[in-house]
Amino acid sequence: DAGVTQSPTHLIKTRGQQVTLRCSPKSGHDTVSWYQQALGQGPQFIFQYYEEEERQRGNFPDRFSGHQFPNYSSELNVNALLLGDSALYLCASSFRVRETQYFGPGTRLLVL
Amino acid sequence: DAKTTQPTSMDCAEGRAANLPCNHSTISGNEYVYWYRQIHSQGPQYIIHGLKNNETNEMASLIITEDRKSSTLILPHATLRDTAVYYCIVRVSRGDLGDDKIIFGKGTRLHILP
Numbered sequence: 001d002a003g004v005t006q007s008p009t010h011l012i013k014t015r016g017q018q019v020t021l022r023c024s025p026k027s028g029h030d031t032v033s034w035y036q037q038a039l040g041q042g043p044q045f046i047f048q049y050y051e052e053e054e055r056q057r058g059n060f061p062d063r064f065s066g067h068q069f070p071n072y073s074s075e076l077n078v079n080a081l082l083l084g085d086s087a088l089y090l091c092a093s094s095f096r097v098r099e100t101q102y103f104g105p106g107t108r109l110l111v112l
Numbered sequence: 113d114a115k116t117t118q119p120t121s122m123d124c125a126e127g128r129a130a131n132l133p134c135n136h137s138t139i140s141g142n143e144y145v146y147w148y149r150q151i152h153s154q155g156p157q158y159i160i161h162g163l164k165n166n167e168t169n170e171m172a173s174l175i176i177t178e179d180r181k182s183s184t185l186i187l188p189h190a191t192l193r194d195t196a197v198y199y200c201i202v203r204v205s206r207g208d209l210g211d212d213k214i215i216f217g218k219g220t221r222l223h224i225l226p
Contacts, residue, residue, distance in 0.1 A: 004155070033213075033214075035214075035216075041218065042199060042216030042217055042218055042219055043156065043214075043216045044216070045213040045214060045215065048212070048213065056212060056213050058213055088153060090155055090156070092155075092156075092214075097212055098203070098212045100146075100158055100161065101158070101214065102158055103148075103155035103156045103157070103158075104155050105154055105155045106153070106154070106155050108153075
């Protein structure tokens with residue numbers, strides 16, 4: 001039974017570029033949440049997707065957008081990258097909203 | 113802001129029980145206490161959660177005070193592999209219409225000493 005998977009594992013971009021990160025939820029899960037973790041900090045909630053809709057959003061600008069597909073997988077898109085967007089991006093899945101979330105290994109993004 | 117406060121760091125000898133405290137004095141009646149840990153920039157790993165009663169699973173035990181204002185995570189026989197940052201989180205229970213985003217604090221950095 002595969003857990004939450006994320007791709008790519010590492011990514012290097014330059015300022016102003018756009019990036020897409022991908023997440024496949026744990027088998028049987030239908031809800032995906034995204035988090036940003038800066039070095040030395042706890043993860044910060046970006047948004048959550050359920051039934052292909054954004055259900056909740058944290059305090060992140062519109063440059064951060066997402067999508068959920070019919071198979072429950074999800075993408076996180078970040079436009080106009082800033083140096084401060086360098087972080088570990090974590091995806092977590094659950095069965096339904098408000099059930100226990102299980103995290104993937106993360107994608108480490110470096111913006112130069 | 114996180115609704116929990118935890119010590120910044122703790123040490124524990126290998127083989128001993130590690131007791132990690134968490135204060136959540138503003139917890140509401142419908143909020144669960146969750147514990148996760150994160151080993152060296154891997155994704156956070158779910159450990160255990162509870163509402164009112166003490167809980168135990170294969171990884172740990174969770175002791176919640178009767179007034180629910182604090183809790184303790186217990187790792188019964190700590191090993192070197194338990195060295196990690198441990199996060200205590202409160203979140204609303206299922207079925208409520210309230211906010212569901214998990215808010216992480218900075219957690220407790222637990223060092224298991226050989």
